[in-house]
Amino acid sequence: MEKKITLPLTDEEILNLNAGDKIYLTGTIYTARDAAHKEMVETIEKGEELPFDIKGACIYYAGPCPEKPGEVIGSCGPTTSARMDKYTPLLLEKGLKLIIGKGERNDEVENALKENGAVYLAAVGGCGAIIKKCIKEAKLIAYPNLLSEAVRELYVEDFPLIVAIDTKGNNLYKTEMIKYQK
Numbered sequence: 498m499e500k501k502i503t504l505p506l507t508d509e510e511i512l513n514l515n516a517g518d519k520i521y522l523t524g525t526i527y528t529a530r531d532a533a534h535k536e537m538v539e540t541i542e543k544g545e546e547l548p549f550d551i552k553g554a555c556i557y558y559a560g561p562c563p564e565k566p567g568e569v570i571g572s573c574g575p576t577t578s579a580r581m582d583k584y585t586p587l588l589l590e591k592g593l594k595l596i597i598g599k600g601e602r603n604d605e606v607e608n609a610l611k612e613n614g615a616v617y618l619a620a621v622g623g624c625g626a627i628i629k630k631c632i633k634e635a636k637l638i639a640y641p642n643l644l645s646e647a648v649r650e651l652y653v654e655d656f657p658l659i660v661a662i663d664t665k666g667n668n669l670y671k672t673e674m675i676k677y678q679k
Contacts, residue, residue: 501655504595505553511594514616514660516667521655522618526555526597530576532646533639534584541587548639548648552592557620558599560645561635570635570651574625575599578617582606589613597658601670610662617662619669631656 498517502510504524514520527549529537540547558578562571578598585596586609594615599622602610610617620628634652641647661669 504555506594508614511614511616512664514663515665516660516663516669516672518660520618520658520660522555522658523654523656524555524652526557526595526651526653526656527638528559528561528573528649528651529556529581530558530560530646531580531584532643533648534581534588536640536643537648538584538587541591547591549650551588553594554592555595555597556588556593557597557651559597559625561629561649562625562645564635568629570629570632570649572625573629573632573651575620575622575628578602585609589615602662607662607666607668611664611666614664616660616664618658619661620656620658628656 499519501521537547558576558581559573560576561573564571575598577600579600579602582603585606589609590613595618597618597620599619602617631653632651633654636650637647638650639648659669
């Protein structure tokens with residue numbers, strides 16, 4: 498099923514996203530890769546506040562390329578999600594609701610998604626130059642020392658995604674069709 502969704506989402510709207518749904522996402526999301534995730538988890542463990550409100554937020558696993566003059570952002574494709582697996586359960590416990598990346602997740606992340614009513618969305622790898630056309634605004638908000646891995650706040654319009662793991666634990670990567678292709 499195709500759905501147009503606008504952030505922020507209610508818990509009910511998140512529950513109605515099903516593995517295999519094609520969605521077009523509009524709203525504010527944040528970029529963060531492994532180095533930024535490490536910083537965020539360390540910040541939480543120190544009892545300090547994160548540089549953005551994680552409750553109900555959406556994190557996109559991406560490290561955008563520098564923009565050319567006149568552009569909002571450079572190429573901005575997804576990175577391999579498994580690199581964030583050790584950090585993700587804690588962030589989900591703190592209220593993160595949507596995560597965007599590519600590739601499979603471990604069992605701990607799958608369980609944390611179900612336990613916290615969150616969803617994993619898949620972006621198409623290799624399409625960073627196309628995805629950047631959906632990004633209308635971008636600003637660096639945290640960890641500038643991490644360069645391309647710094648946290649950025651993006652405003653996206655009609656960002657094409659597929660629900661890979663829903664709140665019920667349905668996992669698109671574990672369907673018979675995907676298993677057959679391996």
